Amino acid sequence: MSLHDKINILEVIARYSYSYDGRDADGFAHLFTEDGIFEVMYAGGHHPELRLESRAAIYEWASQRHQQVIKDIQDRHFQSGTLFDVLTWEHAQTRTMVLITHQGTDDAAPRPVLSGVYHDRWRKTRSGWQIAQRTLHHDHRRPYLSR
Template identity: 30%
Template sequence: MSDHQAISAEDRQLIIELLARYSWAFDAGDADGVATLFTENGVFHGSSGPIEGRSALREFVKRAKANAAECSMQHWVGNTVLTRTEGNAVRARSYLTVVLVGEHAEVRAAGEYDDLLVKESGEWRFTSRRYLKWPG
């Protein structure tokens, strides 16, 4: 059985929506919205090191929004590939471009997300979201 067949069409759609909800919530500065997309002890691994737990994730989003207060932020995520991992977990790998739009548009980040997801009470959540910056 291929990885594609191991994940139902419904779960694929729910996972793609999870990735989109993260982008929309983060860009809007919705710290609670971002935090609830992670498991209780979920971790974001970014350029400044790991951020673990919903409380720390909320503060991370608030700081990021404050640092970009003079512009709009847009996370563009695509080319997502899903594979089943151990148990009921799914790995999602996606391309990422972050654009800041103010007086001028600027690509702030380009790289990929490497996510580990689990289904809790019928909802897919991040246990780990790792940002990997591309060189250049």
């Protein structure tokens, strides 16, 4: 894998934050392959709290989440520490730490709401690198979907 490929994957990771936090459900969904999977697992859990199994399902979920979010609350996904575990010309696997915060218009500072690690499988497509599967492993006791 070339340095160019690594940079492209890191850019998709950044686009994930900007598109979701910017409430761009279409841009968010198009970071995934057509058959892409997004799931959320509580650390130590055996079954996902959430599992979406297509770009269309990911789009629908993101659209609904964006409509449910209070207009005066801003989500922020801070992703860092990406490690490349598998590197080939057509596939990759990464791990990326994430801290998700909320901040309202009256809040002096952002409030942490979730932290964890994204485990990603990547596929190189005609459109470039896309997420084939993203699994969030978090260790908060409060369910992900209640945020």
